[in-house]
Amino acid sequence: MPVAPQEHFEGLHADIKVREGILLVTVSGKLTFDSGLLVLKQMCDTAQENEISKILVNALEMHGKVSTIESYHFGLKMVAQFKQRQMKPWLAFVGKPLSIDGFAVRVAQNRGLGAEVFSTEQDARNWLEKWPS
Numbered sequence: 001m002p003v004a005p006q007e008h009f010e011g012l013h014a015d016i017k018v019r020e021g022i023l024l025v026t027v028s029g030k031l032t033f034d035s036g037l038l039v040l041k042q043m044c045d046t047a048q049e050n051e052i053s054k055i056l057v058n059a060l061e062m063h064g065k066v067s068t069i070e071s072y073h074f075g076l077k078m079v080a081q082f083k084q085r086q087m088k089p090w091l092a093f094v095g096k097p098l099s100i101d102g103f104a105v106r107v108a109q110n111r112g113l114g115a116e117v118f119s120t121e122q123d124a125r126n127w128l129e130k131w132p133s
Helices: 033-049 068-084 103-109 121-129
Strands: 002-009 012-019 022-030 054-063 090-094 114-118
Touching: 002 033, 012 033, 022 033, 033 054, 033 068, 054 121, 068 103, 090 103, 090 121, 103 114, 114 121
Parallel strands: 022 054, 054 090, 090 114
Antiparallel strands: 002 012, 012 022
């Protein structure tokens, strides 16, 4: 069941839906810092509205790269968005190097966010299954 129709965020497209207790976010298109922040906000809002704590972001069809400092700030923004909503989610990111290099996730992990990067969606699902809903 779609939660939000496919939305466009400055060249980035996000299809957000709930399936089997997981918020599935499929992202495609060109990544920029600003477009990533817009998708992050929509993802957080949707997770909160649906009381979902497990989030799988499939970014295999996303391309582009942000700078190291932007990646650092994106990690900080991830933590802040969930903290603001008083949420403690588990986030699994699936992506390819360059667009998803894991640095933003490491920044978020170092600040207490449960997050990890995977190369396949199945590995991400297996990891999410370990955690309580």
